[in-house]
Amino acid sequence: MRDIAEGLASWHSAGVRFAVATVVRTWKSAPRRPGAAMAVTESGExxxxxxxxxxxxxVYEVAREVLASGEAVLKTYGVSDDDALEAGLTCxxxxxxxxxxADDDHFPELPAVLGHIATGRPVAVASVLSGDAYPGGNLVVAPDTAGAAGTLGNARLDAAITEQARGMLAQGHTGVVHIGRNGEQRMDQLAVFVQSFAPPPRMLVxxxxxxxxAVARIGKFLGYHVTVCDARPVFATRERFPDADELVVQWPHLFLEEHPVDEDTVICVLTHDPKFDVPLLERALRTPARYIGAMGSRRTHEDRLTRLREAGVSESALARLSAPIGLDLGARTPEETAVAIMAEIIALRWGGTGERLTRTELSIHH
Incomplete structure (x- = not known):
């Protein structure tokens, strides 16, 4: 729902009635992951x-029916179902x-959820899928100890789901929890969908x-919170980088020293200048960043490796460095090169091979 949150907030503030369809479980080669959402208004938008x-x-037709009835519906579509085949789910x-x-009567917590998403604050939403708990209830959970908003039916169930939702939120995990109707951990009378909205991962360019x-534009499009950093104020201008969430004028290695990096962060070093690259990479390779890539020719990279070894960087740390950066797409322009870089990041994140699908027999959706 994160990708349509801004539009939903606009509809809500304008008093538009709408329904939200959310993928809650998938099996086999399903095209979208749990949490993917589509919203439909009364007027059909x-x-x-x-x-x-x-x-x-x-799903569009079901959403129109839900708007008319005011009742939530859980639908299953699969390749063996006539409805799904008719709808085109042949994957x-x-x-x-x-x-x-998603109106005030059925989801009064929605504005708070959208507010958390808009400001980058983590939040989780729990909803009962099956069982005899409070129908249509939602529980909105933040990562702190300030409590939760809404209810799933009773205090013990709310407390148990709040604890589980906070754990899932810390891991950025969305999925279904099976639990007893009063929060019993070893029972499965209820299926509760917990959708986590963790802050977007960071991309440091x-x-x-x-x-x-170009990397900032595509990174932003793919959902990253993008920071562009350079020590030269004449180049690091908002006019040149309108898509960046943050624009920082500072020596790169000093920026990295002052800003913690987590396991979801990706780092793209595009300076290919030793006076910037070496002190920056020396520090970057000590962080738990998921991806560290550096631009430059193979000759530049060999020189860079020599300097990093002289600075005391270990071979195991150097093995984490993706350089030359990106996949071999034959890219020429900045935009094509950005696609090659982001393709490598996507492949490493999800375990892709980078091969053409027509040459593999692997699952399309890992």
Missing amino acids: VRGSVSGGCVEGA GGVVDILVRP FGAIDFAG
């Missing part, structure tokens, strides 16, 4: 997607989709060059 086109038409996957009204502008 649509935002988002739950299947990349496979079942949107069928072999199976999806459970929860469709529910060092070097205010044209390639950095």
Whole structure:
């Protein structure tokens, strides 16, 4: 829902009635992950997607029915179902989709959830999928100890789900929890969908060059919180980097010393200048960043490795460095190069091979 949150906030503030369809479970080669959402208004306007086109038409009709009835519906679409085949889900996957009204009567906590998403604050939303708990209830959970908003039916259930939701939120995990109707951990009378909205992962782009502008644009498009950093104020300008969330004029290695890096952060070093690269990479390779890539020719990279070894960087640390940066796409322009860089980041994140799918027999959706 994060990708349509701004639009939902606009609809809500304008008093528009709408329903939200959310993927809550998937099996096999389902095209979208749990949490993917599509919203439909009374007038028929649509935002988002739950299947990349496979079942949107069928879900659209269900959403219109839900708006008319005011009752939430859980629908399953799979390759063996006539409805799914008719709707076009021929990829072999199976999806459970929860469709529910999103007005003040049925989801009064929605504005608070959208506010958390808009400001980058972590939040989780728990909803009962099956069982005899409070129908249509939602529990909104923040990562602190200030309590939760809403209810799933009773205090003990709310307390148990709050604890589990905070753990899932800390890991950025969205999924279904099975639990007893009063929060008993060893029972499974209820299926509760917990959707986590963790802050977007960070992308640190060092070097205010044209390639950095393209990387920032695509990184932002893919959901990263993008910071562009360069020590040269004449190049690090908002006019050149309108898509960056943050623009910092500072020596890159000093910036990295002052800003903690977590396991979800990706670092792109595009300066290919030893006076910037070496002190920056020396520090970057000590962080738990998921990806560290550096631009430059193979000759530049060999020189860079020599300097880093002289600075005391270990071979195991150097093995984490993706350089030359990106996949071999034959890229020429800054935009094509940015696609190659982001393709490598995506492949490493999800375990992709970088091969053409037509040459593999692997699952399309890892």
